[in-house]
Amino acid sequence: MDILYKIFIDPFVQMGGAPDLLVQTLWEGLVGGVLYALIALGFVLIFKASGVFNFAQGIMMVFAALTLVGLYEKGVPAFLALLLTIGVMYALALGIERMVLRPLVNQPDIILFMATFGLTFVLVGLGELIFGGEPKQMITEQLWLPKGAIDIKMLGGLVSLQKIDIAAAVIASIMVAGLAVFFQSTRIGRALRAVADDHQAALSVGISLNQIWVIVWFTAGIVALATGIMWGARSDVSFALEIIALKALPVLILGGFTSIPGAIVGGLIIGIGEKLGEFYWGPLLGNGIESWLAYFIALAFLLFRPQGLFGEKIIERI
Amino acid sequence: MMIRSIALAAAAGCALATALPVSASAQESIYVPLFTYRTGAFAGSGIPIANGMSDYLNMLNERDGGIGGVKLLIEECETGYDTKKGVECYEQVKGKKPVITSPYSTGITLQLIPKASVDKIPMLSMAYGLSASADGNVFPWIFNPPATYWDGASAFIKHVAEKEGGLDKLKGKKFGLVHLDAPYGKEPIPLLENLAKEFGFELKLYPVPAAEMQNQSALWLGVRRDRPDWIYLQGWGAMNPTAVKEAAKINYPMEKLVGVWWAGGDDDARGGGAEAKGYKSLNFHAAGANFPVIQDIQKHVIDKGKSQVDKAKVGENLYNRGVYNSMLIAEAIRNAQKITGKKVVTGEDVRRGMESLEITEARLKEIGMEGFAAPVKVSCSDHNGHHKVYVAVWDGSKWTKGSDWMEPMKDKVRPLLEAAAKDYAEKNAGWPKRTEACDKSS
Numbered sequence: 001m002d003i004l005y006k007i008f009i010d011p012f013v014q015m016g017g018a019p020d021l022l023v024q025t026l027w028e029g030l031v032g033g034v035l036y037a038l039i040a041l042g043f044v045l046i047f048k049a050s051g052v053f054n055f056a057q058g059i060m061m062v063f064a065a066l067t068l069v070g071l072y073e074k075g076v077p078a079f080l081a082l083l084l085t086i087g088v089m090y091a092l093a094l095g096i097e098r099m100v101l102r103p104l105v106n107q108p109d110i111i112l113f114m115a116t117f118g119l120t121f122v123l124v125g126l127g128e129l130i131f132g133g134e135p136k137q138m139i140t141e142q143l144w145l146p147k148g149a150i151d152i153k154m155l156g157g158l159v160s161l162q163k164i165d166i167a168a169a170v171i172a173s174i175m176v177a178g179l180a181v182f183f184q185s186t187r188i189g190r191a192l193r194a195v196a197d198d199h200q201a202a203l204s205v206g207i208s209l210n211q212i213w214v215i216v217w218f219t220a221g222i223v224a225l226a227t228g229i230m231w232g233a234r235s236d237v238s239f240a241l242e243i244i245a246l247k248a249l250p251v252l253i254l255g256g257f258t259s260i261p262g263a264i265v266g267g268l269i270i271g272i273g274e275k276l277g278e279f280y281w282g283p284l285l286g287n288g289i290e291s292w293l294a295y296f297i298a299l300a301f302l303l304f305r306p307q308g309l310f311g312e313k314i315i316e317r318i
Numbered sequence: 319m320m321i322r323s324i325a326l327a328a329a330a331g332c333a334l335a336t337a338l339p340v341s342a343s344a345q346e347s348i349y350v351p352l353f354t355y356r357t358g359a360f361a362g363s364g365i366p367i368a369n370g371m372s373d374y375l376n377m378l379n380e381r382d383g384g385i386g387g388v389k390l391l392i393e394e395c396e397t398g399y400d401t402k403k404g405v406e407c408y409e410q411v412k413g414k415k416p417v418i419t420s421p422y423s424t425g426i427t428l429q430l431i432p433k434a435s436v437d438k439i440p441m442l443s444m445a446y447g448l449s450a451s452a453d454g455n456v457f458p459w460i461f462n463p464p465a466t467y468w469d470g471a472s473a474f475i476k477h478v479a480e481k482e483g484g485l486d487k488l489k490g491k492k493f494g495l496v497h498l499d500a501p502y503g504k505e506p507i508p509l510l511e512n513l514a515k516e517f518g519f520e521l522k523l524y525p526v527p528a529a530e531m532q533n534q535s536a537l538w539l540g541v542r543r544d545r546p547d548w549i550y551l552q553g554w555g556a557m558n559p560t561a562v563k564e565a566a567k568i569n570y571p572m573e574k575l576v577g578v579w580w581a582g583g584d585d586d587a588r589g590g591g592a593e594a595k596g597y598k599s600l601n602f603h604a605a606g607a608n609f610p611v612i613q614d615i616q617k618h619v620i621d622k623g624k625s626q627v628d629k630a631k632v633g634e635n636l637y638n639r640g641v642y643n644s645m646l647i648a649e650a651i652r653n654a655q656k657i658t659g660k661k662v663v664t665g666e667d668v669r670r671g672m673e674s675l676e677i678t679e680a681r682l683k684e685i686g687m688e689g690f691a692a693p694v695k696v697s698c699s700d701h702n703g704h705h706k707v708y709v710a711v712w713d714g715s716k717w718t719k720g721s722d723w724m725e726p727m728k729d730k731v732r733p734l735l736e737a738a739a740k741d742y743a744e745k746n747a748g749w750p751k752r753t754e755a756c757d758k759s760s
Contacts, residue, residue, distance in 0.1 A: 021543055028535040124357070133361030134628075135556065135585050149567070162567060235532035235563065236589045240359035240556035243529050278536035279543075288499050288525030290536060 011280035020157025025279045026272060031165045033271020034172040035230055039244070040251040040263035041179060042223040047257045048183075048196040049216040050101065052112035056119040058245025060221055063123050064089055065228030065237045069139060070131040078142035089221030097213045105209070106199070124239065133239060138232035140164060145233065168230040175226055179219065180260045188215060196258065250298035256308030265309055266298075273297045347391040348384070348651060348662060350375060351411040353421045356626075358398035359531070360555035363583055363636060367422065368394065369627040370640020373615045376625070378648055380618040385648055386655040388662055399555070401425035412437050417654075417668040418647055420444070424502035427451075427460075434459035435750055440669040442650075444643045445470075445579060445602065449505055449731075452702030453739035454673065458754045461672045463646065464602050464694050464705035467552070468735060469726035470578045471506035473600055473707050474550045475513055476724060477576065489518035494546035496537070496553065496561055499525035503552045506578070510550070512734060513727075522546055531557040538564040551577040559589025566593030573598065576709065584634040587712035595714040599635075602707045603642045603691040605717040607633030610686030611641065635710070635717050642691060649685075650675055657757060673698055674757045692723055698756035704728040 015022045039057070046054040067088050071081035100115050141147060146163035183189035194202040195212050203209055228237070231244055247270070255266025277293045301309065352371050355364035375392045384390050393414075395407035404426030408419060412433075419434075420442045421427045427447035434441045440459050443451070449466035451457040465473075478493070479485040495510060497503030503525065514521040522544055524537050534557075541549070549570070553561050558581045565575050573596045577586070582599030590597065607613070612633055619625045620632065631637055654663040654671025663671070677694040692706045704726050711720030743749040 018543070021539065024542075025536070025539055028539060032533065032535065128357055128361075132365070132628075133356050133358070134365050135362035135559070135589070137589065160567070160569075231532060235556055235560040236362070236585070238359070238362050238556050239357070240362070240531055243359060244532055246529065247533070275536045275539075279539050282536070282540065286525065287523060287537065287540065288527050288530075290533070291527040291529040 006284055007281070014280060018157060019155040020159050021279075023155065023159050025275050027159065027161060027165075029272030029275035030268065031169050031271070032275060033268035034169050034176070035227060035267075036247050036251050036271050037176055037264045037267025038172045038223055038227050038230075040248040040255065040267055041176060041260065042220040042227070043248050043252055044255075044257060044260055044263045045179070045183070045192075045216050045220050045223070049192055049212055050112060051109050051196070052116060053257070054220065055113065055116040056123060057220065057224065057248070058242040059120045059123040059127070060089075060092075060224040061228040061231070061245055062237075062239055062241045063092075063127050064221060064225035065138065065232045065241065066127050066131045066136065068225065068229065069136040069232070069237050072139050072142065073136070078139050081139075082143065085225060086222065089225060090218050093214050093217035093221055096217050097210055101213050102210060127239070135236040135238035135240075138229060138237050140229075140233045143229070145229075164230075164233050168233070171226060172230065175223065176260075176264055179223070180264070183260060188212070192216065247294065250294040252308075253295075253298040254301050254309055256310045259308070259310035262308055262310030269301075270294045270297060346662065347389045349391045349393070349411075349414050349416050350647060350651075351407070351414070351416045351419060352392065352394045353397050353404055353407050353419065353423070353426065354394045355397050355399045355422070356394075357396060358400070359528070360399035362585055363555050363558075363580070364399060364422070366583065366627075366631060366634055366636035367640040367643070369625060369631075370637040370642075371420070371644045372640070373619050373625050373627060374611070374641045374644035375648065376619045377611075377615045380622070380624070381614055385651050386661055388655075390651075397421070397423060397426060399423050399425075401429055405429050408433065412439060415664065417651060417663055417665050418442055418672070420643060420647065422446075424448070424505065425500060428501055431457065431460055432746065437665075438669075439665040440650075440672055442643070442646060442672070444646060446502065448742075449509070450735050450738035450742055452700060452704070453736050454697070454699045454701040455752055456739040456743050456749075457701065458673075458752050459669060461650075461696060461701045463675075463696050463701070463703045464692070465707055465726060466702050466704070466731065466735065467505040467578065468509040468731045469702070469704050469728070470600050470707065471509045471550065472513065472727035472731055473724060474548075474576050474578075475510075475517070476727060477598075477709050477721065478548050480721075485517055491519045491548070492522060492544065492546045493519055494522045494524055494541060494544065494549040496524040496526065496541070496549055496551050498531075498552065498554050498557055499527045502554060502580075506550070506552055508738070509731065509734060513730065516730070526553065526557055526561075531555060532560050534560050534564045535567075538568050538570075541565075541570065542568045548574045548576065551575060551581045553577065553581045553586075558583065558586035562587060562590035562594050562597055565597075566590050572596035573711075576600065579639075579707070582710055582717065583636045584631075584717065587717070588715075592714060594712055597712045598720060599710050599712075599717070600707050601635070601710040601717070602705065603638055604689060604719075605633065605635040605638055605710065609688075609690050611645075611690065612638070612686075614686060615641070638690075645685065645687065646675070646694070649677055649681075669754070670757055672696060673701070704731060 042057045068081055068085040145167050148163050150161045152159045191207045251266040251270050255262025274290045274294045278290045282289045354368035375390050379390055397404040397407055418440050424446050427443040443462045445465050447462050449468045451460040452466050510521050577599040579600045587594045587597050650668050650672040653675055654667040658667045675696040679693055682688055695703050706723035708723050709721040710717040
C-alpha cells in the first residue's frame with residue numbers, strides 16, 4: 001500500500017507542496033527538450049535525404065564545437081572563428097558527399113549506415129589530432145551569450161532561470177522553426193522530400209542528388225555547431241559531448257525518423273518527461289534513472305503508435 | 319631452388335637480426351607499461367595523468383639512465399577508460415614481462431585483480447580500485463597506497479566534523495554522495511553507510527549514469543529539494559566540471575562541496591568559473607611546479623621536446639598525480655633492486671619491493687619531493703598504509719592547501735576493509751591462500 005502511495009500519490013503531493021520546484025523542473029525539462037529536439041533534427045534531416053541513420057551526428061557536434069574553441073584559442077576573434085567553423089562544416093559536408101556518399105549511391109542503406117560509423121572514427125581521430133583530447137571552455141562571453149541567472153520569486157518559492165538556458169531555448173526554437181519552414185515550404189525543401197521518397201525518381205526529374213546531400217549535411221553541421229555551443233556552455237567542450245547526442249535516439253523513436261515536427265514534439269516530451277521522472281519518481285528507484293527513463297517513455301508511446309508520433313504509417317499489402 | 323633458399327636464408331637472417339636487439343634490450347631494461355587514456359569521454363582527466371606518469375619515468379631515464387643503471391622501457395597502452403580495452407591492454411603487455419601494471423581505472427582494476435597472482439605481475443592501483451585490496455594477506459599482488467576510497471570518505475567525514483564542531487555534531491545532519499554510477503563511484507558507499515549508522519547522519523545517494531555526465535540538472539534539482547548539509551563528490555571526467563557548475567547554479571555553498579582526490583583536476587574547478595571559488599577536494603600531494611622533481615622533468619624531458627604536455631599545464635594537480643604514481647613505481651623497483659641484489663628485476667621482485675616500500679621524509683627530499691607528499695609506508699599485511707590527506711581549496715585559478723595533513727579514520731576503515739577482503743575471498747571460490755613469504759623489512 002505504501003509503495004502505491006509513493007508511486008501514485010506522493011509525487012503529486014510534492015508538486016502541490018512546492019510548486020516552485022515543479023516550475024523549475026518543467027523549465028529544466030523544456031530547455032533540455034528543445035536541445036534534444038535540435039540534436040534529433042540533425043538526424044532527421046539526413047535520414048530524410050539519404051535514408052541513413054547518421055551515427056556521426058554526435059561527433060559532428062563535438063568536432064564543430066572543438067573547431068570553434070580551437071580557432072579562438074589560436075587567436076582568431078570569436079565571431080570570425082564562428083564564421084570559419086561554419087566554413088569548416090561546409091567543407092566537411094562537401095567532403096562527405098564526394099568521398100562517402102557519392103561512391104555509395106544505390107547501395108543498401110546498411111552500407112551507408114556503416115559508412116557513418118567509419119566517419120565517426122575518422123572525425124574522432126581528426127579532432128584529437130588537431131585539437132587534442134583535453135576539455136576546453138566554451139567561449140560563451142566572447143559570443144555575447146549571457147551569463148548569470150534571473151531569479152523569480154513565485155509560488156511561495158524561487159524559480160531560477162539561467163540566462164544561458166534562456167538563450168539556448170530561444171536560439172534552438174528559432175533554428176528548429178526556421179529549419180521546419182525551410183524544409184517544408186521552400187523549393188529545396190520540396191526537392192529534399194522528393195529525394196527522401198525515391199532517389200532515382202528525384203534524379204529523373206532533374207533534382208541534383210549531390211547538391212541536396214551537401215545542403216542537408218551542411219545544415220546538419222550547423223545544427224551540430226549550435227548544439228555543441230549550447231551543451232558546451234552547460235559543461236565543457238570535450239569528446240564526452242558525443243554521448244549527449246545519443247539522447248536523440250529515444251526522441252527519434254518517439255517522434256519518428258522522418259518527421260521534423262516529430263523531432264520537436266518528441267524532444268519536448270522526452271526532455272520534460274525525464275526531468276519530471278528523475279525528480280519525482282527517481283528517489284523511489286535510487287535516483288539516476290534518467291538515462292533509461294527516456295527509452296521507457298519512448299517505448300511506452302510505441303505500444304500505441306508503432307510508427308512514432310508523426311512517423312509515416314507503412315501499410316504493405318501481401 | 320637456389321634463389322628460394324637464398325631468399326629464405328635472407329628472411330631468416332633478417333628475422334634473427336631484428337629479434338636479437340629486442341631480446342638484448344629487453345634483458346637490459348625494465349619493462350613498465352602504462353595504461354593511459356588520452357582519448358574518449360574521460361580524456362580530460364586522463365591526459366594530464368598520462369603526461370605526469372610518462373614524464374617522470376622518462377626523466378629517470380634521461381637524468382639517471384634509468385633506475386640502478388637499468389633503463390626503463392616505457393610503453394603506453396590506450397584504454398579509453400574502457401574496461402574491455404584495459405583488459406586487452408593487459409593481455410597485450412603481459413607477455414613482455416612487465417614488472418608492474420597500473421590500470422588507472424577501478425573497472426579495469428577489478429577485472430585484473432584475479433589475474434595478478436596467476437601471472438605474477440603486481441598491480442598498483444594508486445588510491446583507486448578495490449578498497450579491500452589493501453589487505454595484503456588476501457591480496458598479496460595488489461597495492462593501493464597511499465589511501466583507499468574508504469580512507470577518503472572517512473577523511474571527508476572528519477573534515478565535516480571539524481567544521482561542525484565535533485563528530486557528535488554530525489547526528490541529524492544530511493550528507494549527499496554525488497557519484498559516477500560505476501564501480502569507481504560506488505566504492506565509498508559501504509563505508510559511508512557504516513559511518514552514517516555510527517554517527518547518526520543521513521546519507522543520500524545521487525548516482526550519475528555515464529551517459530548523463532553532462533546532463534545533471536534534474537539530479538541537482540533533487541539536491542536543491544533535499545538540501546544536504548554537505549556533499550561528497552566521487553566523480554570523474556566530464557562529470558566533475560558539470561557537477562561544480564550545477565552546484566553553483568542552485569547556489570549550493572561551494573565550501574560544503576568536497577570532492578574525492580579524483581574530482582580535483584584544475585579543469586574540474588576551472589569549468590565552474592568564478593562561482594567555483596571555494597570548491598574543495600581531498601588531496602595527497604601538492605599542486606604546483608615549485609619542486610625540484612618537476613624542475614628536473616622540465617629540464618630533462620619537456621625542454622628537450624620529449625613530452626606531450628602543454629607547458630602551461632605542468633604542475634597542475636592531475637599532472638602531479640601522474641608524477642606521484644610513477645614515483646611509487648620507481649621507488650618500488652629501486653627497493654626491489656636493493657632487497658634482491660639484482661639489477662634487472664622481475665614482477666615477483668617488484669611485488670616484494672612494493673610490499674616493503676618505505677618512503678621517508680629524507681627520501682622524499684632526496685628525490686626532489688620535499689613538501690610534495692607525505693611519507694609512505696607499505697607492509698606485508700597493509701598494502702595501503704592509510705596515509706594522511708589534506709583538503710585543497712580552489713581559489714578561483716589554482717588549488718591551494720586548505721587544511722593540515724590529516725589521518726583518515728583508520729580505526730573505522732581497517733576492520734571493515736579486512737571484513738570486505740575476507741568476504742571477497744569467500745565469494746570468489748578458489749581464491750588462493752597467500753603463500754608468498756613476507757620480507758623481514760615488511
